[in-house]
Amino acid sequence: MTLNAQGVLAAVTIAMYVPFLFISIKLVAKYGISRGDGWILLLIFSIIRVLGGSLLVAAEEVMPVNTSLYIGGYTLEASGLFPLLLCTSGLLHSVFQTPDGFMRYNTQFRLFHIFGMVAPVLTIIGVTSSGSSANTMRRAGVILFCVLYIILVGVCLYLWSQIRFVMRYRKQLLKVISISLLFLVIRTIYSVLSTFSSSTSVITTTTTTQPTGDLAKFNMFTGEWQIYLVMDMLMEYAIVIIYAVAGLVLPLDQDYKSPAPDSYQDEYLLSRP
Secondary structure, eight states, X not given: OOOOHHHHHHHHHHHHHHHHHHHHHHHHHHHTTTTOHHHHHHXXXXXXXXXXXXHHHHHHHOSSOOHHXXXXXXXXXXXTHHHHHHHHHHXXXXXXXXXXXXXXXXXXXXHHHHHHHHHHHHHHHHHHOOSHHHHHHHHHHHHHHHHHHHHHHHHXXXXXXXXXXXXXXXXXXXXXXXXXXXXXXXXXXXXXXXXXXXXXXXXXXXXXXXXXXXXXXXXXXXXXXXXXXXXXXXXXXXXXXXXXXXXXXXXXXXXXXXXXXXXXXXXXXXXXX
16 A cells, blocks of 8 residues: 555654664663663663554555554654653753762652653643543643643753863763754644644544645645644654754763862752752
8 A cells, every 4th residue: 555645654653763862872871870861861862763653654555544543653753852851851960969979859850750740641642632622632732742841941941051161072972962953843733733734633544634724734744744844744853863862972870970179069060949
């Protein structure tokens, strides 16, 4: 069976993210579990993209039509923004580390992650359910994604205001995160436009209910694939490439080498309450 545009893009997604599965595993092994929250979430995001793409390709190939494959694939696609946001949060958290490797603001970042869990739950329920309540949950979920993004920008700006206290290579990581936020805002905006483009996203056959209106072209499932490619796929891929290269190239572990006493005190100030 010939793949349609969405099926082709799903196949491309698989090809794009399979290499990053191995790169992410290498990064998690390099930085460890305790210092690698951001890298673990990068791995999870890559797994979600490969699995979601596989389900959508399988849905195109399987006959008779298996609606469950479409639901699974589209659900993973719709909720994929969450691990990317948390990956950024984890990397920002690592910028707060002290020269002795101590993580500061653990409670605040845990609360951020717990609060963030509500967004994908609402999104998943909204995608897989029917009725006006499902539409409300989808829109509430994407609004929470926006709130999470705004919080990340606020944390990033705070770190820039304290840049003289950030350790040497974490300054470079902060620059990387700041650049990635420019791509992430486009990806987040696309989620908003896609969610508000339709009053429902329940998958009944091989497609969703066709939306109408000015935002219809932004619909993730039935809109123009060119917009989806640029605002969704390419933005995500740019972020993943930037983070992966930074993780491989930046010698972040060298920040833990014993500095001179004066520089140690300067860098440690950021960790004080």
